[in-house]
Each structure stands twice: as structure tokens, then as C-alpha cells.
Amino acid sequence: MNSDLSNSPPLRGGLGEAFLDKLSESKKIVFFTGAGISAESGIPTFRGKDGIWNKLRPEELANFNAFMRNPQMVWEWYNHRKKIIHESKPNTGHLAISEMQDLFDEVTVVTQNIDNLHRRAGSKNIFELHGNIERNFCINCRTFYNEELDFANGVPKCKCGGLIRPDVVWFGEYLPEDQFEGSEKAAVLSDMFFVVGTSAVVYPAAGLVHAAKRAGSFIVEVNIEPTEISSICHESFWGEAGKILPEIVKAVKSNNR
Numbered sequence: 536m537n538s539d540l541s542n543s544p545p546l547r548g549g550l551g552e553a554f555l556d557k558l559s560e561s562k563k564i565v566f567f568t569g570a571g572i573s574a575e576s577g578i579p580t581f582r583g584k585d586g587i588w589n590k591l592r593p594e595e596l597a598n599f600n601a602f603m604r605n606p607q608m609v610w611e612w613y614n615h616r617k618k619i620i621h622e623s624k625p626n627t628g629h630l631a632i633s634e635m636q637d638l639f640d641e642v643t644v645v646t647q648n649i650d651n652l653h654r655r656a657g658s659k660n661i662f663e664l665h666g667n668i669e670r671n672f673c674i675n676c677r678t679f680y681n682e683e684l685d686f687a688n689g690v691p692k693c694k695c696g697g698l699i700r701p702d703v704v705w706f707g708e709y710l711p712e713d714q715f716e717g718s719e720k721a722a723v724l725s726d727m728f729f730v731v732g733t734s735a736v737v738y739p740a741a742g743l744v745h746a747a748k749r750a751g752s753f754i755v756e757v758n759i760e761p762t763e764i765s766s767i768c769h770e771s772f773w774g775e776a777g778k779i780l781p782e783i784v785k786a787v788k789s790n791n792r
């Protein structure tokens with residue numbers, strides 16, 4: 536155990552020797568993140584304790600048919616989420632990941648989040664598997680509208696007349712191919728693969744954990760509770776990402792000294 540950590544709150548499972556050894560040898564690391572990393576920024580997760588989907592049925596809103604049936608309602612939901620996201624800031628977990636860029640040869644963020652907080656925290660190499668709420672596009676001609684949309688006359692429309700929708704991946708839709716391929720490549724080439732704040736039940740995204748493991752990467756989970764993929768991880772840290780990730784940065788720094 537690193538002496539620098541002696542005054543820190545104990546992590547269940549500790550920052551074990553095997554983990555620290557592997558980390559000190561690692562050159563390429565990947566952070567695969569989900570809604571849990573943004574929970575401490577005040578953005579509700581979907582599942583798990585306090586998840587919004589305990590109250591709302593996701594399939595009713597986050598799919599293309601729902602949008603065609605009632606674009607107004609779907610947009611109200613996204614505008615509500617947008618407001619929460621705009622009022623939030625990256626937390627110590629996002630910032631720790633960004634700081635890792637100075638400590639390893641290659642740091643890749645693969646996120647399922649649409650909140651843009653990794654970018655705002657300073658991470659550079661980011662794959663967004665489920666889109667980004669800051670972007671919108673026309674369902675007819677795919678023209679992008681990334682500026683503030685005007686809802687004064689109802690759901691905004693493209694100059695071609697098509698409805699404008701948020702650039703997020705809905706249930707039943709394919710993931711953006713370039714983002715998924717880039718993520719897969721980073722996963723299989725990684726020395727260490729962190730799974731942070733994701734329930735790991737949404738596929739194909741969650742399949743990246745298995746791909747990384749098969750390719751020989753060391754899999755580390757950071758979550759407040761066990762998940763579907765806990766049993767395949769080499770190391771698990773149970774606690775808030777905003778506390779554990781800065782501890783890991785601290786451990787790497789004191790190791791490099």
C-alpha cells in the first residue's frame with residue numbers, strides 16, 4: 536500500500552498491490568464511463584439508487600416512434616435534461632480522468648454519457664457512444680443544428696421542413712459506427728480498462744468490457760454497488776467515482792516521484 540494513501544479514507548478492497556503494480560506498468564488506459572460518473576455533478580442516473588427510471592419509463596421517451604408521435608413531449612424531456620446539464624459542472628471524477636492525461640502515454644475516454652462533461656473537464660481523446668445533448672440534427676436531411684434552438688413556434692424545424700431532434704442514440708438505434716470502432720480499438724489495445732459508474736447492461740456498449748478482457752487488459756471497476764460485470768473484473772473499488780479516481784491519481788503521482 537502506498538504511504539501517500541495512509542491518511543486517506545480506506546477503500547473497500549484497498550488500492551491493492553496487483554492493481555498498483557499493473558497501473559505503474561500501464562501505458563494505454565481507457566475509462567469507460569456511464570451516468571454514475573456524472574451523478575456527483577447533480578445529473579441523475581437512469582438506474583441504480585435514485586435512478587430516474589425508477590420513476591419514468593425510458594422506452595416511452597427515448598425512442599424514435601415516441602418522437603414521431605409526440606415530438607413536443609420528447610423535446611420537453613430533453614430540454615429539461617439540458618437545463619440540468621448546463622447548470623452542472625465536471626466533478627472531481629471527470630477532473631481526475633483529465634489529469635491522467637499527464638501521467639500515461641495514452642488516455643482514452645469512452646463514454647455512454649451525453650452530457651459533454653468529460654470535454655468540459657479537459658479530456659481530449661473522447662468517444663461518445665450515445666451522442667451528445669449539445670448537438671441536434673434534422674431527421675430528413677441530417678443537417679446539424681448545434682446552436683440554441685428556438686421553441687417559440689413549437690418543435691424546431693430544419694430549412695427542409697424536417698423535424699430537428701437531439702443527437703442522442705435512442706432505444707433501437709445503432710451506435711455511431713466511427714465512435715464504436717474507435718472505442719473497440721482503444722479497448723483491445725489498452726493495458727488497463729476502467730469501468731466507471733455504469734450499470735453495464737446497455738449493449739453493445741457494455742460488450743467493450745468483455746472485448747478488453749479477452750484482449751488481456753486489466754479490468755478495474757469503480758461503482759457504488761456491484762453490477763452485471765463485477766464478476767469479470769480483476770479489481771473493484773466500491774465508492775463514489777469522485778472520491779476514488781482522485782485517490783488513484785494521487786497513487787500514480789507518488790509512485791512516479
Ligand code: NAD
Pocket residue numbers: 568569570571572573574575578579580581582583584586647648649650651665731732733734735736737757758759760762774775776777
Ligand atoms: P445507469 O444509470 O444504468 O447506471 C448508473 C451506474 O452508476 C449504476 O451502476 C450506479 O450504481 C452507478 N453510480 C451511481 N452514482 C455513482 C457514483 N457517484 N460513483 C460511481 N458510480 C455511481 O447508467 P449507464 O450505465 O450509463 O446507462 C446507460 C445509459 O444512460 C446511457 O445510454 C447514457 O446515455 C444514459 N444516461 C446518461 C446520462 C448523462 O449523460 N449524464 C445520465 C443518465 C443516463
Ligand code: ZN
Pocket residue numbers: 673674675676677678693694695696697
Ligand atoms: Zn433538413
